[in-house]
Amino acid sequence: MKIALYLSFFFIATAFAQVALKIVASGPGGQDYLLLFSDPLFYVCCVGFIAQAYTWIAVLKVMPLSQAYPISSLNVVFTLVCAAVFFNEAVTLENVIGSVIIVAGIIILSCGRRDERESS
Amino acid sequence: MTQYYLLAFTAITLTGFAQLFLKVGASRGGFDLRERRAHPMLLLGLGTLAIAMLLNVRSLSVLPLRALAFISPVAYILTPLLAGLFLGEKLSRNVVLGTVVVIVGMIVFNLRLFFLY
Numbered sequence: 001m002k003i004a005l006y007l008s009f010f011f012i013a014t015a016f017a018q019v020a021l022k023i024v025a026s027g028p029g030g031q032d033y034l035l036l037f038s039d040p041l042f043y044v045c046c047v048g049f050i051a052q053a054y055t056w057i058a059v060l061k062v063m064p065l066s067q068a069y070p071i072s073s074l075n076v077v078f079t080l081v082c083a084a085v086f087f088n089e090a091v092t093l094e095n096v097i098g099s100v101i102i103v104a105g106i107i108i109l110s111c112g113r114r115d116e117r118e119s120s
Numbered sequence: 121m122t123q124y125y126l127l128a129f130t131a132i133t134l135t136g137f138a139q140l141f142l143k144v145g146a147s148r149g150g151f152d153l154r155e156r157r158a159h160p161m162l163l164l165g166l167g168t169l170a171i172a173m174l175l176n177v178r179s180l181s182v183l184p185l186r187a188l189a190f191i192s193p194v195a196y197i198l199t200p201l202l203a204g205l206f207l208g209e210k211l212s213r214n215v216v217l218g219t220v221v222v223i224v225g226m227i228v229f230n231l232r233l234f235f236l237y
Contacts, residue, residue, distance in 0.1 A: 057162065060146035065139055066200035066209045070219045073196065076229060098229025102222050109218030 003062050007071065010055035015078045017048030019086055071106050124182045128191050131175035134168050136198040140206055141165030189233040193223045 024042050028035045036042050059068050077099045083089040145161030180188065200219055203209040 053166065054151065057142060057146045057150050060143045061150055064203065064209045065143040065207060066203040066211055066215055066219075069139060069199040069203075070196055070215075070222045073222050073226060076226065092232060094228055094231040098225045098227075098231070101225030101228055103225075105218045105221030105223075105225055107218075108214055108221055111214055111218075 003059070006055060006058045006062060010052065010059050010072070011075060011078050013048060013051035013055045014075045015082050017045060017052050018079050019082050020045035020048050022083075022087060067109055070109055073102055074106060077102060121182070124179045125187070125191075127175050128179035128183060128187065129194065131172045131179060132191060132194045132198060134172035134175065135195050136202045138165045138168035138172060139199050140202050141168060143203065143207060186233045189227065189230040192230075193226050196223050196226070 020041060024036070024039055024045050027039065027041070056072075059072075063071075080091060080095055080099060084091050141161045142165035145159040145163075145165055148161065149159045150162065151158050196219060200209075200211060200215065204211045
């Protein structure tokens with residue numbers, strides 16, 4: 001339960017940071033460093049990345065790295081959803097198929113974790 | 121061009137070691153917000169990640185975008201291997217199979233990049 005909670009916070013923080021970064025980069029701050037540092041959204045973006053680092057360290061406290069790192073690839077799927085919802089970006093067939101395969105891989109990984117807990 | 125591929129793979133290797141340092145730091149206490157303290161391995165991990173990011177940016181300024189499609193999955197092979205080697209984490213059949221499937225998924229996800237310059 002703790003693992004699922006920490007992972008959820010990690011995915012939310014990453015998605016938040018990525019969306020904020022895209023908004024900042026698409027604006028005048030993306031062209032000029034002076035404008036970047038005067039954009040309040042840049043600091044919101046920094047908070048997002050700090051939250052991402054903090055939640056990732058919380059995940060590493062409760063999960064082995066060899067399992068946590070592949071599971072973190074789910075960020076790719078969440079970023080795709082955010083890109084489509086917030087920025088109307090195109091979702092290609094290979095994005096969808098790739099996302100399904102990534103989720104399948106994570107399910108296989110998670111089954112392994114459940115088997116280890118039951119046998120120990 | 122070869123040196124930029126080497127730079128990119130160096131960045132990936134540093135990312136793997138950075139995750140290793142973060143794991144050790146997290147296991148030995150992590151961040152203590154009340155005492156405003158962080159384990160030194162966490163700081164080493166974050167610093168290494170920052171260097172890896174800079175090397176990545178430098179290499180990708182020259183390399184074609186399709187290079188990302190086959191360079192980025194390397195981190196998903198390397199990091200579990202480093203965890204098994206240095207942290208003694210057990211790489212069970214499901215972990216290996218699940219990781220391989222995730223890597224295949226990432227390659228399929230970025231398939232279009234192979235056709236871009």
